[in-house]
Amino acid sequence: QSALTQPASVSGSPGQSITISCTGTSSDVGGYNYVSWHQQYPGKAPKLLIYDVSNRPSGVSNRFFGSKSGNTASLTISGLQAEDEADYYCTSYTSSKTLLFGGGTKLTVL
Amino acid sequence: QLQLQESGPGLVKPSETLSLTCTVSGGSISTSDYYWGWIRQPPGKGLEWIVSFYFSEKTYYNPSLKSRVTMSADTSRDQFSLKLRSVTASDTAVYYCAALSRWLTYIDFWGQGTLVTVSS
Numbered sequence: 255q256s257a258l259t260q261p262a263s264v265s266g267s268p269g270q271s272i273t274i275s276c277t278g279t280s281s282d283v284g285g286y287n288y289v290s291w292h293q294q295y296p297g298k299a300p301k302l303l304i305y306d307v308s309n310r311p312s313g314v315s316n317r318f319f320g321s322k323s324g325n326t327a328s329l330t331i332s333g334l335q336a337e338d339e340a341d342y343y344c345t346s347y348t349s350s351k352t353l354l355f356g357g358g359t360k361l362t363v364l
Numbered sequence: 365q366l367q368l369q370e371s372g373p374g375l376v377k378p379s380e381t382l383s384l385t386c387t388v389s390g391g392s393i394s395t396s397d398y399y400w401g402w403i404r405q406p407p408g409k410g411l412e413w414i415v416s417f418y419f420s421e422k423t424y425y426n427p428s429l430k431s432r433v434t435m436s437a438d439t440s441r442d443q444f445s446l447k448l449r450s451v452t453a454s455d456t457a458v459y460y461c462a463a464l465s466r467w468l469t470y471i472d473f474w475g476q477g478t479l480v481t482v483s484s
Contacts, residue, residue, distance in 0.1 A: 255426075255427060255428075257410065286469075288467075288469040288470065290469070290470035290471070292411075292471070299460060299474040299475065299476050299477050300411065300460075300471075300474055301474070302470065302471060302472060302473075305465070305469070305470040305472075306469065306470070311472075343410065343411055345411075345413075345470065345471065347467075347468060347469045347470075350424075350427070351424050351468060352413065352424055352425075352426060352427070353413040353416070353464075353468070353471070354413070355410060355411045355412065355413060356410070357410045358410040358411070
């Protein structure tokens with residue numbers, strides 16, 4: 255199974271909005287509403303940001319928004335803050351009952 | 365709130381077996397609420413899902429690792445374990461244990477991770 259496709263890096267200025275894409279196939283992203291997103295700071299464990307495409311766990315800021323269209327899911331971060339600088343990974347449930355990660359996207363806040 | 369903690373050797377020789385244990389607190393691995401699993405991250409690289417199991421049901425494997433992976437559980441201690449056989453340098457990674465949603469659809473809680481280096 256090949257990794258989901260994410261841009262290697264994105265950047266934005268404080269206060270701006272950015273979007274990170276995550277492209278898969280009809281056997282994973284396109285086939286189920288089971289895309290999740292994790293945030294990871296250097297040297298730390300990932301943290302769940304979004305699950306089931308667009309749901310936020312308790313305590314996650316509403317500046318993080320998830321969506322999906324066809325085989326591509328997206329994470330939008332609005333009102334960019336310095337603390338948002340981190341790596342972001344998408345994950346999708348697959349038809350084989352496995353989990354597939356994206357390659358990760360490094361967000362730089364300019 | 366669930367907490368997970370990995371433990372095991374930080375150094376393994378090539379061709380040997382990597383063995384890690386995850387201890388769960390704040391909940392029971394016998395619960396119907398979660399799958400349990402392992403994910404790894406080679407230094408400077410992305411995340412890779414390894415294996416997940418749901419108590420009393422089937423275990424699900426990453427196809428690329430299935431032939432070398434065994435996952436087991438000790439419900440009396442609320443621990444589950446990973447064994448990865450015939451390791452090579454490419455198995456060097458931070459290994460995370462995790463609690464996954466009931467339907468295996470997302471990773472809910474992560475351990476802090478433990479670095480395992482494969483080297484002679």
